[in-house]
Structures are given as C-alpha cells and as structure tokens.
Amino acid sequence: MPVGAPPTYTVLADHYRQQVLSGALPPGAKLPDAAEICGQWGVAVATASLALQHLQVEGYLRTGPRGTFVADDPRxxxxxxxxxxxxxxxxxxxxxxxxxxxxxxxxxxxxxxxxxxxxxxxxxxxxxxxxxxxxxxxxxxxxxxxxxxxxxxxxxxxxxxxxxxxxxxxxxxxxxxxxxxxxxxxxxxxxxxxxxxxxxxxxxxxxxxxxxxxxxxxxxxxxxxxxxxxxxxxxxx
Structure with missing residues (x-):
C-alpha cells in the first residue's frame, strides 16, 4: 500500500480483530459505526462497512438496531x-x-x-x-x-x-x-x-x-x- 494511501478493509478488519483478541474491546463493547470509522481512518463508507461485515462473519461482532458490538461470547x-x-x-x-x-x-x-x-x-x-x-x-x-x-x-x-x-x-x-x-x-x-x-x-x-x-x-x-x-x-x- 503506498505511503499516505487510505487503508484497505483488511487493514481495518485486522485492527479491530486485534482489539478484540487483546481485550481492548471486551465482549459487549460498542464499535464506531461506519461513518465514524470513515472519519477516523479517511476511508470510504463501503470500505468501513466491508471491514465490519468481515468481522461479523468471522464471529467477532454482532449487529443490531443499536449498532455494532463485540460478540458476547466471541468464538x-x-x-x-x-x-x-x-x-x-x-x-x-x-x-x-x-x-x-x-x-x-x-x-x-x-x-x-x-x-x-x-x-x-x-x-x-x-x-x-x-x-x-x-x-x-x-x-x-x-x-x-x-x-x-x-x-x-x-x-x-x-x-x-x-x-x-x-x-x-x-x-x-x-x-x-x-x-x-x-x-x-x-x-x-x-x-x-x-x-x-x-x-x-x-x-x-x-x-x-x-x-x-x-x-x-x-x-x-x-x-x-x-x-x-x-x-x-x-x-x-
């Protein structure tokens, strides 16, 4: 990835995956929504959404009407x-x-x-x-x-x-x-x-x-x- 280029969805997914695995984001913790991630990382909404979807499929996250959270019992x-x-x-x-x-x-x-x-x-x-x-x-x-x-x-x-x-x-x-x-x-x-x-x-x-x-x-x-x-x-x- 060129210097200064926006991160890919895999970079974002890896960041939040590490946060869950390290305990920095404990079970039940609320994650920023896609719009907030866009502002923090300088990426498109589609990139942020894809990163969150990726982690949901892996079992790290759960989503609901109130937002995206670390799974209560992440397997x-x-x-x-x-x-x-x-x-x-x-x-x-x-x-x-x-x-x-x-x-x-x-x-x-x-x-x-x-x-x-x-x-x-x-x-x-x-x-x-x-x-x-x-x-x-x-x-x-x-x-x-x-x-x-x-x-x-x-x-x-x-x-x-x-x-x-x-x-x-x-x-x-x-x-x-x-x-x-x-x-x-x-x-x-x-x-x-x-x-x-x-x-x-x-x-x-x-x-x-x-x-x-x-x-x-x-x-x-x-x-x-x-x-x-x-x-x-x-x-x-």
Missing part, C-alpha cells in the same frame, strides 16, 4: 503468528483473559515424526509439554509443545507443571538460549479431541506450528480448537 482465538508477535511485545503468548493449565511436562522419547523434525537419533529424548488454554469456564485450546531436550538445562520451567510458569515460557527460552525465532510455519487439519470436553467424534480444527531459526526448530506445537471457533490470518500475496 475466536489468536493465530500462531499473532501469539508469536505477542511474545515479542509482551513476553507472553497468552492473550488477555486467557489462562492455561499444564497437564504434563516431561522428557520422553518422541514419536518418529517428531524425532524426524528435530533430527534426533533413535532413543533420544525431547521435552513434551501438554496444556489446556481457557477463557473463563470455557476450554478454548488443547496443545502439546515439543522442545529440544537441552533446553531443560537453561530453562527448567519447561519441566514445571505450575500454571504460572507456562505463561511466558517461550520468551524465557529465547532469553536463556540467546536464539531468535526467524521462521514460522503453520499447518491445519481436522480431527477430534476429548481434551476439550467435547462429545466423542465432535469435529475440531487442529493447528500445527513450527518456530525455528537457522540452528533448527525451537518450538513445535500441535493444538486444536473447539467446534465453530475461528482463527484468522492476514497475508500479502
């Missing part, structure tokens, strides 16, 4: 890219209002596909962390993260199941190892997961991310989201 969650950006800004991958409960943290011999990703020899161990993320009483994500075994020596929290030590663990790894995540890749597929307290066979969205640098993978995480949850991405073609 949305942050993408891996957004969580990594939050690690850089805030030192935490949890969004505002999210909590996590660690259900396992141990050194294990990994399945073959994980060993291959980390270029391990047969029998080598790796750190496995399993945890559930929630917002209020709702479970919003179940995840398993894998890390090189040598990270345990410089970041003992990787083998700690205290929930307070889960938040910020990625930032502590980077600080302790002196490494910087320079590459990220996400893969998505469908499966089912009892850890989200869903009925057997209920469909879910599964997400895998790999965060790495030129030395190899720093964190490999497999996570899954409950039925009807939305994860949004922005990208430049």
């Amino acid at each position: 949305v969650t942050a993408s891996s890219q957004e969580r990594l950006a939050r690690v850089s800004r805030r030192g935490s991958w949890l969004m505002d209002g999210e909590t996590s409960r660690v259900t396992a943290a141990e050194l294990v011999v990994p399945p073959l596909y994980v060993a291959d990703l980390f270029d391990l020899d047969t029998g080598d161990q790796i750190i496995r962390r399993e945890y559930i993320v929630g917002r209020g009483k709702a479970r919003t994500m179940f995840a398993v993260s894998w890390y090189p075994a040598q990270f345990a020596a410089v970041c003992p929290d990787l083998l700690n199941t205290n929930p307070a030590r889960n938040d910020g663990v990625t930032a502590r790894i980077l600080e302790a190892t002196g490494r910087t995540i320079t590459t990220g890749r996400d893969d998505l597929h469908a499966r089912e997961a009892a850890a989200l307290a869903l009925a057997p066979g209920a469909p879910i969205l599964a997400l895998v991310h790999r965060w790495s640098d030129d030395q190899g993978i720093i964190e490999y995480t497999e996570s899954c989201l409950p039925t009807r949850f939305t994860i949004g991405y922005d990208y430049a073609p």
Whole structure:
C-alpha cells in the first residue's frame, strides 16, 4: 500500500480483530459505526462497512438496531503468528483473559515424526509439554509443545507443571538460549479431541506450528480448537 494511501478493509478488519483478541474491546463493547470509522481512518463508507461485515462473519461482532458490538461470547482465538508477535511485545503468548493449565511436562522419547523434525537419533529424548488454554469456564485450546531436550538445562520451567510458569515460557527460552525465532510455519487439519470436553467424534480444527531459526526448530506445537471457533490470518500475496 503506498505511503499516505487510505487503508484497505483488511487493514481495518485486522485492527479491530486485534482489539478484540487483546481485550481492548471486551465482549459487549460498542464499535464506531461506519461513518465514524470513515472519519477516523479517511476511508470510504463501503470500505468501513466491508471491514465490519468481515468481522461479523468471522464471529467477532454482532449487529443490531443499536449498532455494532463485540460478540458476547466471541468464538475466536489468536493465530500462531499473532501469539508469536505477542511474545515479542509482551513476553507472553497468552492473550488477555486467557489462562492455561499444564497437564504434563516431561522428557520422553518422541514419536518418529517428531524425532524426524528435530533430527534426533533413535532413543533420544525431547521435552513434551501438554496444556489446556481457557477463557473463563470455557476450554478454548488443547496443545502439546515439543522442545529440544537441552533446553531443560537453561530453562527448567519447561519441566514445571505450575500454571504460572507456562505463561511466558517461550520468551524465557529465547532469553536463556540467546536464539531468535526467524521462521514460522503453520499447518491445519481436522480431527477430534476429548481434551476439550467435547462429545466423542465432535469435529475440531487442529493447528500445527513450527518456530525455528537457522540452528533448527525451537518450538513445535500441535493444538486444536473447539467446534465453530475461528482463527484468522492476514497475508500479502
């Protein structure tokens, strides 16, 4: 986008999406109407309206006779890219209002596909962390993260199941190892997961991310989201 050019509807949508995900716009908060957005951003009414419609379809917003509001129970969650950006800004991958409960943290011999990703020899161990993320009483994500075994020596929290030590663990790894995540890749597929307290066979969205640098993978995480949850991405073609 040229310097000084009005933002596109995707830029507007991303701005308000981030406001919802960060908690700056809590459930029930009223958004500016399209005319107000036009004045604030210098865009056409059609651009502002399209941005709001986009977020309504994604489940972030609801509209009514009194205006546009953040959904009372927005069934949305942050993408891996957004969580990594939050690690850089805030030192935490949890969004505002999210909590996590660690259900396992141990050194294990990994399945073959994980060993291959980390270029391990047969029998080598790796750190496995399993945890559930929630917002209020709702479970919003179940995840398993894998890390090189040598990270345990410089970041003992990787083998700690205290929930307070889960938040910020990625930032502590980077600080302790002196490494910087320079590459990220996400893969998505469908499966089912009892850890989200869903009925057997209920469909879910599964997400895998790999965060790495030129030395190899720093964190490999497999996570899954409950039925009807939305994860949004922005990208430049």
